[in-house]
Amino acid sequence: MITIHPFKEQDWPSVWRLLEAVFRLGETYAFSPGISEAEAHKVWIEAPTAAYVAKDSENTVLGTYFIKPNQPGLGSHVCNCGYIVGDSARRKGVASMMCEHSQYEAKRLGFRAMQFNLVVSTNEEAVRLWQKLGFEIVATLPGAFKHAKKGFVDAFVMYKQLET
Amino acid sequence: MITIHPFKEQDWPSVWRLLEAVFRLGETYAFSPGISEAEAHKVWIEAPTAAYVAKDSENTVLGTYFIKPNQPGLGSHVCNCGYIVGDSARRKGVASMMCEHSQYEAKRLGFRAMQFNLVVSTNEEAVRLWQKLGFEIVATLPGAFKHAKKGFVDAFVMYKQLET
Numbered sequence: 001m002i003t004i005h006p007f008k009e010q011d012w013p014s015v016w017r018l019l020e021a022v023f024r025l026g027e028t029y030a031f032s033p034g035i036s037e038a039e040a041h042k043v044w045i046e047a048p049t050a051a052y053v054a055k056d057s058e059n060t061v062l063g064t065y066f067i068k069p070n071q072p073g074l075g076s077h078v079c080n081c082g083y084i085v086g087d088s089a090r091r092k093g094v095a096s097m098m099c100e101h102s103q104y105e106a107k108r109l110g111f112r113a114m115q116f117n118l119v120v121s122t123n124e125e126a127v128r129l130w131q132k133l134g135f136e137i138v139a140t141l142p143g144a145f146k147h148a149k150k151g152f153v154d155a156f157v158m159y160k161q162l163e164t
Numbered sequence: 165m166i167t168i169h170p171f172k173e174q175d176w177p178s179v180w181r182l183l184e185a186v187f188r189l190g191e192t193y194a195f196s197p198g199i200s201e202a203e204a205h206k207v208w209i210e211a212p213t214a215a216y217v218a219k220d221s222e223n224t225v226l227g228t229y230f231i232k233p234n235q236p237g238l239g240s241h242v243c244n245c246g247y248i249v250g251d252s253a254r255r256k257g258v259a260s261m262m263c264e265h266s267q268y269e270a271k272r273l274g275f276r277a278m279q280f281n282l283v284v285s286t287n288e289e290a291v292r293l294w295q296k297l298g299f300e301i302v303a304t305l306p307g308a309f310k311h312a313k314k315g316f317v318d319a320f321v322m323y324k325q326l327e328t
């Protein structure tokens with residue numbers, strides 16, 4: 001039984017463990033692979049409108065996501081989210097659950113659309129999942145991501161209008 | 165004779181006059197139309213890698229632009245710029261000059277591509293100019309900009325790889 005909850009500061013050590021593993025790899029997120037814990041806390045928890053955690057029945061943090069306006073002022077009705085699932089929780093539908101939850105939360109918070117700015121083209125599993133959940137690839141950005149192993153690879157902009 | 169120079173703090177009152185007129189209208193930039201002078205200084209001068217001014221032979225500021233990484237870390241080889249030309253200096257090629265200058269500067273600073281994230285579709289003059297200067301519309305974002313007069317309108321993502 002997986003449930004999603006608003007992030008609480010006591011979740012941070014578990015959340016940071018998930019983020020650190022993913023950011024250090026440098027394969028899916030633009031954040032510097034050398035990002036500090038304080039900087040990660042800033043971008044994932046402090047700067048966003050809200051952050052969440054997915055937990056199993058034993059209260060283990062399986063995944064996390066944030067939601068924030070993608071642009072200031074006159075572009076702030078479009079939100080942006082980032083999602084991370086721990087390695088040990090793959091193939092349990094956690095990313096899918098978090099993305100559905102984020103769309104519900106986005107509408108509740110007044111957002112009208114959701115935009116992912118830099119979906120790494122080699123992250124095929126994520127691309128397929130977002131497409132399945134109604135996101136369209138609206139742009140291909142040539143060489144826009146510097147993959148730690150593969151060098152410069154394309155990235156996608158993905159977008160979904162949320163029904164209101 | 166129009167020349168382009170690195171921004172100096174003494175240029176700020178003139179630059180702010182240009183920015184204020186454009187931001188208050190709410191037709192082309194996402195920044196809140198109610199943005200404060202301090203906040204404008206932060207986004208146009210402090211946060212970017214560099215800012216510039218275009219001046220005429222009498223040292224009057226005709227336009228301004230900034231250049232900054234569009235994403236952190238592994239996306240920081242793609243830059244983003246914003247350009248503003250004063251009303252009294254229109255149709256003199258100032259925007260075109262600044263955009264050419266910014267591409268030169270971007271390459272000098274090590275950027276490999278330039279991306280505009282939210283070109284308002286109703287800003288047809290700008291869209292045409294960027295296209296003329298080699299930028300492609302890589303995405304249309306439905307309703308992504310809340311135009312002060314026209315309500316929700318589409319915005320474009322525009323992208324250009326810089327020859328190195």
